[in-house]
Amino acid sequence: MPILKTEAIVLRSYKWSETSNIVTLCSRDFGKLRAVAKGARRSNSRFDNCLNPITQSQILFYSRNSGGLHTLKEASSINYFPNLKQELEKLAYASALCELTEYLTADGQTGSSAYYALYQTLNKMEDSPVEDFKKLLWHFELRMFAVAGYCPQLCECVCCGGSPESLPVSFSLARGGILCEKCEQKDAARRQVHPDTVKFLRMLQNIEIEKVGNIQISPSLEREIKALLEAFWRYHTEEYRKLKSLQVLRQISRNAGT
Ligand SMILES: [Zn+2]
Structure with missing residues (x-):
């Protein structure tokens, strides 16, 4: 599976298992993506708050060409849009x-x-x-x-x-x-x-x-x-x-x- 990098905005995030989430992202280079974020529900997750909805992040993911779920490897936030979340x-x-x-x-x-x-x-x-x-x-x-x-x-x-x-x-x-x-x-x-x-x-x-x-x-x-x-x-x-x-x-x- 190739590893791909892009910028993306998190549209939605929901529970997939006790420790993992599925996130839907609108990406700059690959359109809309759905990916598993393994461990995202753990308190010390490496994804921190980068995968909350309405967050722009740089992501690295393993691509699955068949149209199935991709797997997120890393994410780092670019913009949380804090003002939009205050009201x-x-x-x-x-x-x-x-x-x-x-x-x-x-x-x-x-x-x-x-x-x-x-x-x-x-x-x-x-x-x-x-x-x-x-x-x-x-x-x-x-x-x-x-x-x-x-x-x-x-x-x-x-x-x-x-x-x-x-x-x-x-x-x-x-x-x-x-x-x-x-x-x-x-x-x-x-x-x-x-x-x-x-x-x-x-x-x-x-x-x-x-x-x-x-x-x-x-x-x-x-x-x-x-x-x-x-x-x-x-x-x-x-x-x-x-x-x-x-x-x-x-x-x-x-x-x-x-
Ligand atoms: Zn006419």
Whole structure:
């Protein structure tokens, strides 16, 4: 078995035996990995806290090509993201990034786009006020939709490819994009959206993460964006509602009355 080295972010860790854990990682060079961390549950484990969820670590592992479990040899932490773990709301957002990444990426899927989207968003959240987190989560979701192969099409009509004459107000959940005036009647799964929502999402698709926090947004636009992204997720996956961190975020948002 070859020994491989990479940087990775821990998405999840769970008990495998009395002394060992299985960790799911989003790695820079080998996509999503599942690996056994032998001895990780012992008090004097060599892995220390490097394998806790929402931790960026340098890892060394024995690779199993068959798609089975890999075996971790060593891990050393790079960033624990301590600020994200100090408040329940921040932790819920960071956990949502990890859960969505785990759900949307396949084992062994190559390419580093998911890793960099997760890494950059966690880093940005670590240094941002919690008020910016929902915009950062939306920005991340749009990037991850693209990684998963269903990036919303927001410029041309997703049905005929034509350019709408006026800004469209229909969005097809099934096809994943806006509809022109001619095509909107053909789509039963369309959803009416405010033109400002389409404008905002277009901007969010193209903006650098550094600038996301500066965007100003009205409460009504915020509600519609949240509802549209959630409807889009739910249309494509039943599992979305089961993601625990998102349930926590919904509860926090209900308690805050937003
Ligand atoms: Zn059309």
